[in-house]
Amino acid sequence: MTTSEAVAGGEPLRIKARRQINDRAIQQLFIMPTLVLLILWNVFPLFYSLFLSFTQYSHSGKAPPVWIGTGNFDALLNDPKIWAAFAVTGRYALLSVLSQTLIGFGLALLLRAKFKANGLLTTLILIPMMLSPVIVGMFWRLIFNPLMGIFNYMIGFWNPTTAPIWLKDHALISVVIVDVWMWSPFVMLLCLSGLKAIPDYIYEAAEIDRASPWRQFWRITLPHVAPLLLLAVLFRTIEAFKAFDLVMGLTGGGPGNVTETVSVALYRMVFQGQARTGMASALAYVVLIVIIAVSNVYIWYLNKMKEA
Amino acid sequence: MASTRVEHAFSRVGPGFAVVESVRVDQITPRARLGITARLILSIIIAFVMLIPVLWMAMTAFKARPDATASPPKVIFVPSLDGFIGLFTNRTQLSAAALAEQQQRTDLNFWERQTLARGMRILGPSKFVSQLSNSLIIAISSTILAVTLGLLSAYAFSRYDIPGKRDWLFFILSTRMLPAVVVTIPIFLMYRAVGLYDTHVGMILLYTVFNLSFSVWLLKGFIDEIPIEYEEAALVDGYSRLQAFRKIVLPQCVTGIAATAVFCLIFAWNEYAFALMLTSEKARTAPPAIPANLGIGGIEWHVIAAGSMLFLIPVVIVTFALRQYLLRGVTFGAIRQ
């Protein structure tokens, strides 16, 4: 900004100098609290856990951390349970992001039509996205319940004895279903804004040019929405890799470790059983690297869109 | 064949009514109009299906225990306040003699009589009352802090040419992407060491930090939209920077501040992972507490539903209030619609 120069341009030098000093003080006063908080609560802990990740340590015991070099990382890489957790997370992310993208985009195409109630319907459909994931997950336990739940009845299994027992036999799919229910509206929201940004005259030109609806979709609608769709996919991928609340509410990672995502595995490692804090810090760093990689792409892309 | 014939008739005689709106010819063919109706109906059905879990929760909250756990599930039932009584009170089962004695009393209030009808007596408020109030205190306090600090930073980032501005903003947003579980381990140790574990202050500060990056980004977007000329005019008129900020910028981004605050409130209100790992009794909030009620006396679904409903209602209301800002909120202010 050139505000201060522009304003002070015609004034005597003394005033200009004073105002600039003031400005610098204000800048620092305004920004410092935020940065200090972020550094204390985010940066410092990250360094601390980097240190812990090279130590053997349990916070429930009295012994101080003991430096063991890369021991934790070696152990992690050789632990089939950790690989399993990553596999669960990957499968979960792939399935849910894919379904959300398709369903969310479909919903957006449906709701872009110009009928009177579509503002209200859109908001109603967006409600699940705003709810607390853990409460949602927990309540879906009742909905999936083979005896008392309505899910099986709604999809046509009227006999509880032959109906699937979702949380036992298809636990990961169940988590995916609830995640899709919650977050397809998010994809829809982004796609709708992309669709609304396509000017009418583009479609008028396509009509004049005799493009079939199919061709209009592939050549005009899809390329226009693609940037926002990609944004939604990136964001949902990051979130899926972090999956914790919903899983804890719905399955707690079980049965066994069928739905144990990386976050849940991490939680269990620290706060259940023997509290392997050092090992968990190492795992946290592995997760962190994955997330940072994806989210850097995301933030970079977000910035690009903002400037466009 | 039939549809082609209809189209032919349309191209000869038109839609059969006077078209007094702006519409393309191909959009008022019988087929196009049928398509719109079909989409409307389909949208209504989908919206309804999406809301079934929420509706089911609201229904279960008003069921008596046997109705809540009936198999097959009951759609029609006699409404009952059992769930809410179970949520807010601790009760004890009365012996036959004690029951008879209690039934003689005439000074009982509505809730006590409801409980008595099930052979029980209210002992006192349940833990949920304090957990709900913890949620309120922590969410509101942290929101006030996050919005205040965020507003100051957002203003500075919007109006000043700060060295490395883009990198700072990038850093601020990247903190938001960190998985809660990952940062919790060191914060847990830190809190335990300085005595912030399971305290209101600890949770308020944590949620403040958690929401700060969001509030900086969103508010910067709102402030960027206010033309800088107003402030320049004020500065020329002899206002100081701080006066210009207070009298020019603040009044113009009131709606932005409100929208940001509501988003922060929802995030703090819904937050689970930190609360689960960093609180136990004193400062425990509702999200980790409601599932824990599963354990009390078997599965009390009507109680859980009552708690969940009370917890979700504010969010549903707020979703409607926020609807035009939802997109902006979920994209950190990058997309403005």
Next chain:
Amino acid sequence: MAEIELRQVAKKFGDLWAVKPMDLTIYDGEFVALLGPSGCGKTTTLRMISGLEAVTEGRIFINGKDVTWLSASQRDIAFVFQFFALYPQMTVRQNIAFPLESQGMKRAEINQRVAEVVKLLEIGHLLQRKPPALSGGDKQRVALARSLVRKPACFLMDEPLGALDAEFREVMRAEIKRLHLAQHATTVYVTHDQVEAMAMGDRIVVMSAAEVQQIGTPAQVYHDPANLFVANFIGSPGMNLVPGKYVGDEVHLRGGSVYPTPPAWRPTLAARWQRDDVIVGFRPEAAQVSETGAIRGMVYASDLHGSYTMLHVSLNGELRPNGNGEDTIVHIRARRDVHYVIGSLVRFDLNPEMVRFFDPESEKAIAKEVRG
């Protein structure tokens, strides 16, 4: 090629008339400009011809075929949009080929047709670029190429130059005219710019307030405006319109001058004009400044236009408009080499061939009776 006919075509938005029932025939190969101020219904008319807007009443025929309820894609028309409406994700080449691909034309033929229009419009160097990277004039060339490539029966253009800078506008105006002369395709051209309409149109349809005011050649519309609106709207400045009282063979103009009516008009005015009020209309170039002129006034302002001087003359001798909307300031053309002092008296006569009379009540022009 094609002839377009509108029979009692009208459009309503709710209770509001966007276009009142109008008749119009556009002949094969003709270039017709729809001209009027914004909101007059000209664009709506064009969109109804294209099928991008459904009519409320009336029928539309193209080459004798009733197309009223055919969609735009079935009408064999091309439409050039004000904001170009190029597909931003496609290259220029893909944009131009798009309408041909939509019809499922063979690749070889597409290539040949694209090559033809590309040559015609001289845009070969732009083919691999995307529309956002083009200048306004180039965008419009591409839009024209896209509409030409299909060889449609007629062209509908909605203010195609409206979004261009002044410098491009003049170049593109000539280009569109050149294309029309080369192709001789029936063209309907919407504009609010009378210079464009006059320069390009074979005929002009002047519209205002949802109604057709006059249909005629540029010369007719300029010299023989059908009513006060057209008289005032066409030309810059518009026709001078001075109210007056008709007494005998003279008009007592507001401001005090007495204007003897031209002999050719006297039978018409005497025989058919029973009332005593009339509006005298004349173009600035109809005035001839002379010492003995019948009409006198005071110089209110004078603008040098290079080849001539435009005098603003106050007929009632006051040096400021009287503010009640009935100002009697007229514009007249004078020689460039005479200096007129503001406030000085000036006298002028009117070229009798170029004087028109209007009925103040109906606002219509009075037709001159021709006697054998």
